[in-house]
Amino acid sequence: MQLQVTHRIEDNICLISLQSTITWRNSESLYFYTDTLLKEKSPSAFIINLEKTPNMNSSGVGILLTIHSRMKRLEIPFILCGLSQEIQEMLQSTHLDRTFSIYQTEKEALLAFLEPSQQKPLSA
Numbered sequence: 001m002q003l004q005v006t007h008r009i010e011d012n013i014c015l016i017s018l019q020s021t022i023t024w025r026n027s028e029s030l031y032f033y034t035d036t037l038l039k040e041k042s043p044s045a046f047i048i049n050l051e052k053t054p055n056m057n058s059s060g061v062g063i064l065l066t067i068h069s070r071m072k073r074l075e076i077p078f079i080l081c082g083l084s085q086e087i088q089e090m091l092q093s094t095h096l097d098r099t100f101s102i103y104q105t106e107k108e109a110l111l112a113f114l115e116p117s118q119q120k121p122l123s124a
Contacts, residue, residue, distance in 0.1 A: 014043035022060030051082030081109040
C-alpha cells in the first residue's frame with residue numbers, strides 16, 4: 001500500500017497529514033517525504049497528524065523514531081497528534097509516549113508553538 005500523505009505550511013510549521021496505515025512497505029517514503037520538506041521548506045517544526053491512520057506496525061514506529069531522532073539532532077520540534085487508541089496504546093506499552101511530544105488534536109499541537117504557555121502535551 002502506497003503511503004497517502006499531504007502537507008501544508010502554517011507559520012513556518014510543517015503540518016503533515018497521513019491518510020493510510022504505516023507499514024514496512026511504505027514507511028521509508030515518510031522519511032524521504034519529511035527529508036524533502038526539510039530541505040525545500042526549512043520549517044521551524046514538524047507536526048505529524050495521524051488522525052486518519054488507524055494503526056501502524058513496528059516499521060511505522062521505527063520510522064517515526066528515526067525522524068524524531070533526526071529532528072532532535074537538528075533542534076527542530078517533532079510532534080505527533082491525532083493518534084488512534086490503538087497507536088496510543090502501542091506507544092504507551094513501549095513507553096515511547098515518553099519520547100514523543102503528543103497532542104490530542106492538530107489545533108492543540110499548533111497552538112503549543114504559537115502560544116507555548118497555554119498548551120501542555122499529553123506526553124513529552
